[in-house]
Amino acid sequence: MRLINANKVSEIIKDALIKINYELDNSLVTMLKKAKDKERSTLSKSILDDILQNQEIAKSRKAPLCQDTGVAVIFVEHGLDVRIDGNLYEAINTGVRLAYDEGYLRKSVVKHPFNRENTKDNTPAIIHTKLVEGDKVTFKIASKGAGSENMSKVVMLTPADGIDGVKKLVLDTVFDAGGKPCPPIIVGIGIGGNFEKSAMLAKEAILRDLEDSSDDPLIRSLENELLAEINALGVGPMGVGGETTCLAVKINTFPMHIASLPVAINIQCHSARHLEVVL
Ligand code: SF4
Structure with a gap:
């Protein structure tokens, strides 16, 4: 042993x-830079620029x-x-x-x-x-942080709601949250299990590697569709409007009761702070 x-x-x-708390992950910084280049509005671009400058200052001065x-x-x-x-x-x-x-x-x-x-x-x-x-x-x-956590939710859908019901729930949740969770966000979604298991799935989903995607082809395509549809909502960086509301959608699933379709949505702000360490 x-x-x-x-x-x-x-x-x-x-x-x-x-x-x-001092340094954003390199892949996240790269995504933010790409998003800044893509934004057409001057205001959205300047907000992404502020976020990028902020992380540089935090890293160099060792400040949160x-x-x-x-x-x-x-x-x-x-x-x-x-x-x-x-x-x-x-x-x-x-x-x-x-x-x-x-x-x-x-x-x-x-x-x-x-x-x-x-x-x-x-x-x-x-x-x-x-x-x-x-x-x-x-x-x-x-x-x-609490700003994005407070915009998260667990909803017990029914099997009849299906994929369309899940998509509507996610889009409504992100739209209603607006600028409060400090977009661009990462959306972690847990589908299945039961009430508490779906929340755990969603939390683990936001800790996934930013570059990865689900092994399940149906879930992978749902991740991609939702990413595009969330960005089409036009919430934009910090809610000022624009093309970059979301950087990634991650969906984790688990078996569930025949009569249930639990869905949890855990929103992560752009200050996505996590790290994996193996001992
Ligand atoms: S960036 Fe994240 S942690 Fe900071 S205030 Fe916004 S939601 Fe909270």
């Missing part, structure tokens, strides 16, 4: 959270990309032949605490829905664990 020191877990969580440095969301895929020599959840939360303190990241987590008292260290992280084959532990580490 392979053994991993719990301190190592805290260290990689801390380093990853600081890095993703956005004032909302989010809630830490960690997906853990834990191999059956490896063990952490300590409490995994405590190790992750220690990493979060250190990152938000040492990285000067805003602490955005409150203890209670109504008294709104800040926990003062951005813990607890939202942690999802899955057992997998092998002797590695994979951490998918994200900082998720």
Whole structure:
């Protein structure tokens, strides 16, 4: 049985959270540059230019990309032949605490829905664990801001709603969100499972590689169609109108009950901060 020191877990969580809050992924920057070149309106172009300049400044000065440095969301895929020599959840939360303190990241987590008292260290992280084959532990580490999260939703469609019902729901959700989730956005969609599983699928979908597409030909074509149709809505960068509302649509699916068609839509803003680390 392979053994991993719990301190190592805290260290990689801390380093990853600081890095993703200071630097946008290269593929995302490339997409934003292409979008800027394509935009015809001067205002939309200048907003994309501001976003690009902002990420350059954040990277060079080691400052957060956005004032909302989010809630830490960690997906853990834990191999059956490896063990952490300590409490995994405590190790992750220690990493979060250190990152938000040492990285000067805003602490955005409150203890209670109504008294709104800040926990003062951005813990607890939202942690999802899955057992997998092998002797590695994979951490998918994200900082998720509230602006885009608040525009997300889970809807229980019926099988009769079909693909057209899913498309209408996604387009209505993105259109109604307008500029609030800070477009250009990435749209993660979970279809199937049940109420909570669809939300997990959608969250995992926004953590997928920006360049990839679904292995399922039908879902892949739905991803492409939705990307084109969302961009045809004309919401544009930060909602000022234009051709770039969305950079990518990612759909994850799961088997479901014969009478259900659960659909979750998780919207990710342009400040898409996530990283995968394997121990
Ligand atoms: S939606 Fe994203 S870019 Fe907009 S304020 Fe929130 S974290 Fe920042």
